[in-house]
Amino acid sequence: MQTSKVAIVIVTWNKKAFVLELLNSLQHLNYPNYDVIVVDNFSSDHTFEAIAEYFPNTIVINNPENTGGAGGFNIGLQYAQDNGYEYCWLLDNDVVVESDALLHLVNTLESSLETSICGSQILIAGTDIIQECGGDIDWNNSKVRLISHGKSKISKRPDKNVLEVDYCAACSMLVRMSDIIAFGKIDPDMFIFWDDIEWSTRIKTFGKKIFCNTNSVVWHHFNGYKPSNVWRVYYRVRNKLYFFNKYSKSKSAVAKLLAIYEELQEFYHYMGIVDYSYSVESAITDFKNDIRGKWPSQANIPTTATHFKPDIIPDNNYLVIYDHNYGQLSYSAFGDNTIHYVIDTNLSATKFSLALLKSIIKPSIAVGNQLNIFMLFSSFAILLTENGSRVIKNSKIKNTAFIIYRCIFLLENISLNLNENCFLMQAPLYAKGRH
Secondary structure (H helix, E strand, O other), X not given: OOOOOEEEEEEEOOOHHHHXXXXXXXXXXXXXXXEEEEEEOOOOOOHHHHHHHHOOOOEEEEOOOOOHHHHHHHHHHHHHHHOOOOEEEEEOOOEXXXXXXXXXXXXXXXXXXXXEEEEEEEXXXXXXXXXXXXXXXXXXOOEEXXXXXXXXXXXXXXXXXXXXXXXXXXXXXXXXXXXXXXXXXXXXXXXXXXXXXHHHHHHHOOOOEEEEEEEEEEEEOOHHHOOEOHHHHHHHHHHHHHHHHHHOOOHHHHHHHHHHHHHHHHHHHHOOOHHHHHHHHHHHHHHHOXXXXXXXXXXXXXXXXXXXXXXHOOOOOOEEEEEOXXXXXXXXXXXXXXXXXXXXXOOOHHHHHHHHHHHHHOOEEEXXXXXXXXXXXXXXXXXXXXXXXXXXXXXXXXXXXXHHHHHHHHHHHHHHHHOOOOOOOOOOOOOOOOO
């Protein structure tokens, strides 16, 4: 059995119950040489006291401010560097790990010296459905693809268990400390989201490899199936724009991405979702002005009075379309005479088009945690947020006219963005020397 010294680093902010569940699962690790370090990002839910009571051997670093996942992980990485750990296992605070998850990760890095990072097979909590086994980057379309997302758990096997990938999620990634010292830590100005993708991509520019070992298994409370909030939208939009602007070789692809987000902001505003419209607009503005780190204008988010009022939806034979399967919203909320249809990433183009056509010609309700095309063509749209669900009553004819108008504008906007000076600017590199 491998005995290399490993620092297990967890960053948390006000998720006491999740952290305690994770720490309990770590008690059963089949690995002999590790320490657990929790970086508490200035929580107010008494996380520190709970850890001290139930897991007294855990090293807790109290951060005097919330520096996001990126800043918190860097504090843990610095601790690992200062104390001579060979590897550092970064974990999200809302995962549960299998007993041999760490052993498989260490074995992978021990057997491949040119590999800097190895991630796990990440399953959606409570299921055997895969969230991801690392990811690939689609540079032409400025997006990422979660490998094996939505498929059933990959069984353990002695061979063919290691995949080379473009990046691994910091949800569960083991990193080689000597390479981190050489090539730099996480970019702290990402704050949260896309920081692990940027880090993986940067390390690969030095000729290193990124692997996923599917024999290493963790379960994650996946955000993609949860109600959304405005700050998540802000960081995802801003950091995605920053990432592709920094690394993409296609000026037109970045111009298209920016134009799409500018249209998303217009659609949120058109539908009266003013806080999300503000979030996207703020992300675009900060990207263009190279403002990074913690969202500076978060305190100025406008309020909205739109809430879930099912009584405004008349009793009818509705087609209810879900963007993924949201457990928060019970099918019974719409009565027994509704037809339910779940849209997921594995749906074929033909089935997707048929579902969209049905939503247009039939009374329909579209449900999701972010704005999607079904919400624009449905009779009612329900946006699931952490502050309560929002119901928007649509006019299909009016929305169709607006969509046609915005599509024409989108083509003009892409052309305009190609000529803007904000593209392919010299973004700062967090590389060698930034420890």
